[in-house]
Amino acid sequence: MTSYYSVIEVTPTQEEWIPGYIGPATQLVHKHGGKYLARTATHERVEGDRDNPALRVIIEWPSKQAALDFMNDPDYAPHLKSRSDGSISHHALVEGKDDMA
Structure with a gap:
């Protein structure tokens, strides 16, 4: 797989959402594998001219379904809303494969 x-x-x-987000989000990530x-926050741009975000997060999932289950978990919904309301966020789901090989 x-x-x-x-x-x-x-x-x-806004920063008010951060303390209430980290613990529950971490638990839910683990719940879904x-x-x-x-x-x-330690990263640097080495190519391009796009602004650097304050934080970068990379999560490995055992499957696409596990990632989608996390995003759609009703227990995650209020935390996703608080992050979305209190930040500029971008989330991409990337399949671990090499289409150019």
Whole structure:
């Protein structure tokens, strides 16, 4: 089975949501089989001219369904809303394969 990766860029516009988000989101990621590979503000742009987000997060999932189950988990919904309302966020789901090989 192919792994999938969530690549998330987050720039908070408000910070009130952050303390209530981290713990529950972490538990839900683990509940759905996800593993954090990176969750950091330590990164740098090495190509292009797009603004750097404040945080980059990479989560490995055992399957696409596991990632979708996490995103659609009713327990995650209020936390996703608080993150979405309090940040500029982009989330891409990437299949772990090489289409160019």
